[in-house]
Amino acid sequence: MAYPPDLTVRSATIAVLVENEAGVLARVIGLFSGRGYNIDSLTVAPVEGDGGRSRINIVTSGTPMVIEQIKSQLDRLVPVHRVSDLTQDGPHIAREMALVKVIGAGNHRAEALRLADAFRARVVDATTESFVFEMTGQTEKIDAFVDLMRPLGLAEVSRTGVAAIARGKRII
């Protein structure tokens, strides 16, 4: 830790490899709510077969001291194997997927399609009055797309939250 402490707030993407046991997600979420840390995004899924391990990706924010706290608090949970601060430890890739429902007719409909094309969003469902777009990308790109759809009849958004991984040969 730098000394004296740095008070700037930064965003951090943290990957946590956990034992795939009952209650482990509750422990992680309880830790964040109990200690007043932010969760901007949280995803979890098994990454090994046979009830092996799961991976949790958390996007959070805080001063370097708080982020450091979050990491060591996570690390001391008994079922946690490893904690990696992807933002800190080197270049990484972060993606999320969104399903975006737009309802409308006429010009708006055509405009939505054109923008979807520009954003490389795919049409995965269509009726005469609606589209469902699927798009994958960084959080900011999805935010931008959703904002653009707002005046064009945006009705509903379903997002996966961030999945992240380090670039190159580095693993958690």
Added chain:
Amino acid sequence: MTHRSAKFYLSRIMTQTETLQAAPVTVLQSGAEVLLRALKDQGVEVIFGYPGGAVLPIYDAIFQQNAIRHILVRHEQAAVHAAEGYARSTGRVGCVLVTSGPGATNAVTGLVDALMDSIPIVCLTGQVPTHLIGNDAFQEADTTGITRPATKHNYLVKKSEDLARVVHEAFYVARSGRPGPVVIDLPKDILINKAPYSEKPETPHRSYRPQTAPDAGQIAKAVALLKGARRPVIYTGGGVINAGDRATAALIKLVRKTGFPTTSTLMGLGAYPSNDPLFLGMLGMHGTYEANLAMHGCDVMLNVGARFDDRVTGRLNAFSPDSRKIHIDIDPSSINKNVPVEVPIIADATYALEALCDAWDADDAKPHTADLASWWAEIEVWRAVKCLKFTQTTAKGGIIKPQHAIQRLYDITRENEAKTGQQTYISTEVGQHQMWAAQYFRFDQPNRWMTSGGLGTMGYGLPAAMGVQIAHPEALCIDIAGEASILMNIQEMATLAQYRLPVKVFILNNRYMGMVRQWQELLHGSRYSESYSEALPDFVKLADAFHGVGMRATSVDELDDVIRAMIAEPRAVIAEICVDETENCYPMIPSGAAHNDMILGPEHGTALQNGRAAGLTDEGLVLV
């Protein structure tokens, strides 16, 4: 009747003998029996518990064995505190057994207490059978949900084949790294159904492997800082006690070697001998003037096994502003949590302190002896203020000052120790009496002082003393209590009677929730809202009703005799010491104030300013 050939009978006999031979290996015991076997293999000798429907199979198994003793408490909270007292005074894991639902919820306060003070506990809770979980069954509670933030870790055993492994793991987790309470929730069918046994595992835990050895580079950095120090201070905490006798020995070696002034948190008292001139007394909210000013003015601070708790730091941005800090802790999350430090050392205090001693010797740099001498001269001026002085009248019928009561208790227990060799263990409740005990009772050894530090749980002291007495049957176990706190677990007097535990309850009766009254006086314009101890029981009769002995001292001339009689009495005692009702506990750093904004007592002529304590700010008023 049919005739069978000899071969038929022979084959039957064969199969029977075969099964008989195979039996010792394959026979499955009930879950409850497996549980007890695992506890025994973990070295458990005593369980503090209270029965109920969900844990009847365990009680049945307990009935049929002799290896593990069960102590029947009178409230589940007390079971946990008793196990804490047992654990804290022995360095072993304390074990608790309670039933489902209300048994488990009653235990929660004890669990949080153990969590905050890092006490190793394994608490077994009963649960409704697996097929009823989630059905709002009778006496069902979501115990793992409720205790998740109240424990270091918890388990719900859903499969019989996991049972033995989970028990072994729970003990490992409770005692390793930063110790803490672990709950194992046991559905009733798991206790009844047959389960396989597995031995204590030899392999390390899959994911939980706390670091215990210090990094050599960090040790070198620390020694460089310490050698270069001109105004150093060593600040130790409960972590040194938890690390065990080797850690205290290494601490004493380091302090003597360096000649550095040393102070301790409430939880750390006893790790360094309090009568030693290098010891400045306790620090923090009710710490000594010299300890707090040394912390404020130091240039290098070595924190060993303490966590920069708010009772210790006071206002954070004014805490020891000019010091470079070294922090030894086994829990990485304690480091840089409240106070940023320059040299973190993640390790067991034993290894870190031993490494520091070796590295100090190996390093050629000479300490700044002259600066150190003038730093000590400064400290001696603060010490000469005698912040703990008080005036006790000696006139017959004179009112007893609470500080004097503790002082005499200390002196007389010392005499007793010298005469009889009987060791003294002190526990406390929470309030002024607790702080006076910390200030005026002096500890020379670790594990002799049991108090609820982090959670501040009234009702802790009596059951804790009970657990200590179970672990040390010959010792003198005293609960220094307040008249309000003692009522929170007074039912444990019955446990004392049942097991003939000669615990001494030493009540400083000031007829107030004194600590609350003190805050109301200093911070809330002397409006004593609901802090008077109205309608108190007659404690002497109360002791009698619980098959103990009651004693009372109302004036200073009676005090010594009561203390002596209390110590000599082979049964449990409640000694009610009627003390000055309006005495305040000083020195005091009000919440949100800095160390150098300490209020000294009336002995030092400190008065209130505008009806409020000095150093108190509006921001401070919101703090606890």
